[in-house]
Amino acid sequence: MKMLYTPYQRYKRQAILKETGNIQDRVGKKTAVIVGLGGIGCMSAVLLARFGVGKLVVVDRDSVSVSNLHRQVLYSEKDIGKRKAKVAARELRRANSELKLESLDIDVCRSTVGQLGRFSPDIILDCVDNIETRICIDEYCTNGKIPWVFSSALGTKGMVHAVIPSVSSVREGWFRKVFYGKKAVINAKNTGILNSACNLVSCIQVTEAIKVLSGKRPASELIVIDIWKNEIRKLKA
């Protein structure tokens, strides 16, 4: 396919940012895997695709349902019943035709998480909706020394934390210390979720991921937001 725009034209508004420096070439060689294409995962995929990550792998086990549409920005009414991974890949290609993109329609669990290895991910974005899958991602990333960015949202609240296994054993053990043996009683079905809350979580998650991919330091704390109260807090992790 003929390139419509030069990379300079496409990315010049972010390449001149003094906060990041020109990290485009560096991030443009990296591979990010997004596990879970719900409210957080959709927007995280959009932002990373548009940022110009080198390769994006989108993973989900589910189909689009009508109750997804208020917050999951990659899907439209015509997509109801279709597989999320496939629809997401189609929409992301429309946003950035130069993006290397793969989709994987699997349920990530202990027996399948190893399939992510064939993409040699530089980072994994956890956008799933349950503790069990997060534990699989944590174990997989800890063993493989792969950075991952935890995220979670519900109601008007959200949490984000970048875990860097190769840098600090303290942060490596953070998720295990806080969440192993826990069970989320509240969920989107019984509590609801504000679309702006999960999309704000995506924005923070992708910012942390870009820091990691560009070799900069992500926040060492757990970032906790409540968009309804306009609150952002940082907890020790």
Place this chain on the structure above:
Amino acid sequence: MEAYIEKDDIKKKLKFRGTVLDLLKRLDINPAGVNVIRDREMLSNDDVLSDDDVVSIQEIFMGG
């Protein structure tokens, strides 16, 4: 000790010294469903609390 229970939006003052797990048992809260935060730090069930502590008990949410 002062314990803020976010779900019910109430603060409880009590004499307490022991682990996080002991506190949750005393407050009749299922430890699997909450995180306990003290001084901007999420605690594990075996962390020890003193009578001077102020803690916040928050429901775990894992939506994506």
